Amino acid sequence: MTNAETPIRPEDEVVQICCDLIRIDTSNYGDGSGPGERVAAELVMALLTEVGFAPELIESVPGRSSVVLRIPGTDSTRPALVLHGHTDVVPAEAADWSVDPFAAEIRDGLVWGRGAVDMKDMDAMILAVVRDMGRTGWRPPRDLIVAMFADEEAGGKMGAQWLVRHRPDLFEGADEAVSEVGGYSTEVDGRRVYLLQTAEKGLAWLRLVAGGTAGHGSQVNTDNAVTRLAGAIHRIGEHSWPIHLTGTVRQLLTGVADLTGTTFDPEDPEGIDRLVDALGPARKFVAATLRTGSNPSQLEAGYKANVIPGQASGVVDVRSIPGDEEEVFATIKRLAGPGIEIEPVHQDVGLEVPFAGNLVDAMVAAIDAEDPGAVVLPYMLSGGTDNKSLSRLGITGYGFAPLQLPPDLDFPGMFHGVDERVPVEALKFGCRVLERMLRTC
Incomplete structure (x- = not known):
């Protein structure tokens, strides 16, 4: 030929x-x-x-x-x-x-x-x-x-x-x-493992909008939109979400435990972390699936250094465990606090x-x-x-x-x-x- x-x-x-x-x-x-x-x-x-x-x-x-x-x-x-x-x-x-x-x-x-x-x-x-x-x-x-x-x-x-x-x-x-x-x-x-995706987290890009009183930057202002937004963003970004292991994650960790000759105990956070670490570079995806996550990703406020704006906004990227979406949104709303409007930019299912x-x-x-x-x-x-x-x-x-x-x-x-x-x-x-x-x- x-x-x-x-x-x-x-x-x-x-x-x-x-x-x-x-x-x-x-x-x-x-x-x-x-x-x-x-x-x-x-x-x-x-x-x-x-x-x-x-x-x-x-x-x-x-x-x-x-x-x-x-x-x-x-x-x-x-x-x-x-x-x-x-x-x-x-x-x-x-x-x-x-x-x-x-x-x-x-x-x-x-x-x-x-x-x-x-x-x-x-x-x-x-x-x-x-x-x-x-x-x-x-x-x-x-x-x-x-x-x-x-x-x-x-x-x-x-x-x-x-x-x-x-x-x-x-x-x-x-x-x-x-x-x-x-x-x-x-x-x-030392054993090659292929990870087949059978689940993905829910998605919500949420815009937080804080209102306040505009004014001169030199004056006392107890109704500052930037301060209000910053507090909300900080609370959401620092929130410690609880571990919630779905069936997919449990099956994965059980398999890793078998390969490493250890055991998987869903009540042992340190043991779970060790199993996740055993996955090498793949831990970056897997570690984020143990719990819901909420990461601030955008901020916007003001137009001049000496002008307090009447509004400030930021976006939070929320990735929820499948089935937890409603509970997660309620928690985000509570963490945001009063004076914060929450507008969905994009949402999708887990x-x-x-x-x-x-x-x-x-x-x-x-x-x-x-x-x-x-x-x-x-x-x-x-x-x-x-x-x-x-x-x-x-x-x-x-x-x-x-x-x-x-x-x-x-x-x-x-x-x-x-x-x-x-x-x-x-x-x-x-x-x-x-x-x-x-x-x-």
């Missing part, structure tokens, strides 16, 4: 697709001022149409572009599977980086750039495997709905949320979904789904086939994904972007961080695992 006749496999082109996506600046500032996802969506369209598919490009508003494709499975009577990614990224300050964040430089066996882990790596794996379907004609056991959403980094209002609300027909008959921030590896006591079933079995088996002897455990994501939006259609969502990583790579720390990068070999590994899963799920 000549080189010209050598078949192209997904792992042969996944790195190039990932680099091409990273080089398209799709920074999402959350206020509509970014470049949008149109150019990336057009690349996705070209990659899919080139191999014979007919995807649909849909815009919620001009420039905010999503792409959806439905591929018939061998048994279309079964419920469909949604395989989805997002093409937007958080902004990157180039001066803070070691490389140009949008150059997709390959250095030391890694692809560097904004989106390399969140989530143009997974986008590339999806596209590479789906392109193989188009080239060779193989089909998954059930209908596959491939979606590349806009606006995930701002809560999906212009992407997944909009499509669920305005185009639910695109997801007709689907009952499960697979997307980002799960399936990556870490090491526990999720927790079973670590069981045919799809989970297919994911675990695919990992085992490529990395025999590895362990797969469930975990809760401290952030959120577009699975929140799909859940409104009754679709059960998992996080499974399979990557075999070096144990010392701080993968969770690169989400929204500086010098984001992903190993080339991890992308190729992910393609092989993803293809196995899609052939059997």
